């Protein structure tokens with residue numbers, strides 16, 4: 001696996017791969033790689049000829065300086081995981097390389113970015129769109145892989161590709177969970193052992209809510225999730241919204257859409273955790 005830090009060098013390698021007729025897969029990450037990322041890389045390696053994984057903690061998508069400072073960074077372990085999964089290039093640029101000057105672009109993904117994370121993390125999706133579009137321009141991938149754990153992000157990236165008219169197929173990949181149901185996330189590494197145990201209740205309640213939903217209204221189900229999680233010491237729900245899986249707008253009844261997803265953000269031991277569950281698809 002090649003380790004590359006500059007766009008120029010990356011493009012030389014990619015031009016060569018393309019001239020050999022190879023298709024390119026891109027897996028954008030912020031590092032601190034885990035089994036969830038490994039599943040994206042595996043998918044790219046099986047579907048394309050040449051897989052680039054970017055490893056870059058993007059400052060413009062953090063609306064909280066401490067969150068940026070504390071974000072886990074594990075480049076050596078990331079390299080080992082990527083070698084094992086068969087990635088061809090690890091692209092780990094500096095902040096100066098990706099932002100030689102401030103990125104003043106303002107994206108508007110209304111209504112997708114006006115709900116949930118869009119409200120609770122102002123500017124977050126603008127930063128995500130800035131870096132992902134820069135990566136798409138630099139790599140020109142045929143396919144790009146994103147996890148469904150960041151459900152809203154995936155919808156927004158699909159929309160950005162449409163808006164910018166980019167020729168890349170976005171591949172959404174299922175959430176990877178630990179044995180106890182906890183969705184894999186780089187942020188899980190920031191939890192204490194005790195909090196990690198408590199946090200497993202988030203997915204448990206979400207899965208239980210699918211059973212509860214069978215004979216309860218949508219509003220009752222939303223309330224059930226919020227109340228049950230908030231009743232567990234150490235967990236605090238920031239929001240739980242049951243939405244149409246395409247528009248991300250709230251639905252009022254189970255008959256309002258054929259694709260219904262519940263998206264949650266919960267605080268546990270100072271760590272902000274997100275997860276989601278499909279009720280109908």
Ligand code: PAF
Nearest residue numbers: 028029030058128131150
């Ligand atoms: O999902 C992430 O890890 C990041 O938001 C992404 C897509 C790599 C952009 O920095």
